[in-house]
Amino acid sequence: PILAGLTVGMLAVSVACARLPYTTRVVHEDARVAVSLQRDVAEPAYTHPVQLDQADLKDILQRFSFRPQQRMPLRWFAEENLPKPVFRPDELDVLIGRLAEGLRVASPGERVHFELRAPGFNPHVRRDVVGGWVAIREPYFYLTLEYIHAQLPTHQADPYDYNYPTPPPPPAEYLLYFEPGRFWVNDRQGIPALDYRAFLNAPKVGLPGGR
Numbered sequence: 001p002i003l004a005g006l007t008v009g010m011l012a013v014s015v016a017c018a019r020l021p022y023t024t025r026v027v028h029e030d031a032r033v034a035v036s037l038q039r040d041v042a043e044p045a046y047t048h049p050v051q052l053d054q055a056d057l058k059d060i061l062q063r064f065s066f067r068p069q070q071r072m073p074l075r076w077f078a079e080e081n082l083p084k085p086v087f088r089p090d091e092l093d094v095l096i097g098r099l100a101e102g103l104r105v106a107s108p109g110e111r112v113h114f115e116l117r118a119p120g121f122n123p124h125v126r127r128d129v130v131g132g133w134v135a136i137r138e139p140y141f142y143l144t145l146e147y148i149h150a151q152l153p154t155h156q157a158d159p160y161d162y163n164y165p166t167p168p169p170p171p172a173e174y175l176l177y178f179e180p181g182r183f184w185v186n187d188r189q190g191i192p193a194l195d196y197r198a199f200l201n202a203p204k205v206g207l208p209g210g211r
Contacts, residue, residue, distance in 0.1 A: 024110060028098045034115040035098040037106050038133065047138040048106035056200055057103075058096045061087055062207060064143060069173035083177045086145065091116050091130065103136065111135040111142075126151040131171075140185075140193035146171035179208040 021038040028035050040046075065083035087095070095116060102112035113133040120126030129152045132145040150172070176192065178184035183199040186192060 021111070021113075023113070025105075027102045027105065027112075032117055033094045033098055034117070035095075035102045036113050037102060037110040038113045039109055040111050040135075044135070044137065045108050046106070046111065046135045048103065048108050048110060048136065050103045050106075050136045052100055052103055052136075054096050054100050057100050058092055059204075060141060060194065060196055060199070061096070061099075061143075062089075062092060063179050065177045065179070065208065066145060066148065066174045067177075068148075069175055083175075086143075086148070086176075087116075087130070099134065103134070106135075120151045120154075123154075125154060127154050136196070137187070137193075139195055139197035140187050141196035142191070142193050143176065145174045145176065148172070148174065180205060 021040055023036045024039050025037040026034070027037060062085070064086040066086050067081070067083050095114060099112060099114055102114075106112055111133045112135065114131060116130040118128040120128045129147045129150050130145075131147045131150075132143065134144075135142045176184075178194055180199075180202075183195045183202075184192065185195050
């Protein structure tokens with residue numbers, strides 16, 4: 001019975017792990033930015049590949065802002081702070097071209113994952129990471145954030161290595177905003193998304209906060 005229980009438990013873990021998105025192709029990776037394609041196990045049937053002009057992609061991403069997702073009562077205090085831009089201008093400069101390439105070569109079952117990397121508080125052990133993924137299902141553009149300037153290990157975590165005793169933290173939860181807000185809508189499944197075709201076809205307005 002104990003062996004059977006262990007077998008069932010191991011099978012459950014294996015099935016759970018198999019349900020996680022997995023990398024199918026590395027589009028680009030260097031010390032500053034990494035972009036890869038991930039197979040989305042939910043098979044969402046995105047409308048990839050997509051040819052998206054880099055200038056349009058930059059105009060989209062620079063209008064996103066965020067707040068960390070908080071539970072009550074901390075949410076009351078968090079809402080007093082203005083949302084912060086997701087990307088700095090220097091981050092967009094290194095990310096846009098690689099992200100556009102990922103959307104151009106992705107298949108309908110793949111999303112485009114990205115990591116922006118910078119030296120962490122202890123550069124020998126940690127790096128500062130902005131990470132997440134994007135995808136397009138016409139006419140919607142999806143952005144999901146996993147980390148915003150999180151301190152992650154520079155190597156694969158190894159529980160037997162004194163320098164890397166703990167695994168990376170789980171992805172955090174964020175509230176996303178877009179300006180102009182009328183283009184930030186819910187898709188047919190009720191998932192927040194950007195109606196990016198309507199945004200690109202609309203008259204352009206200035207960036208929030210004078211950016």
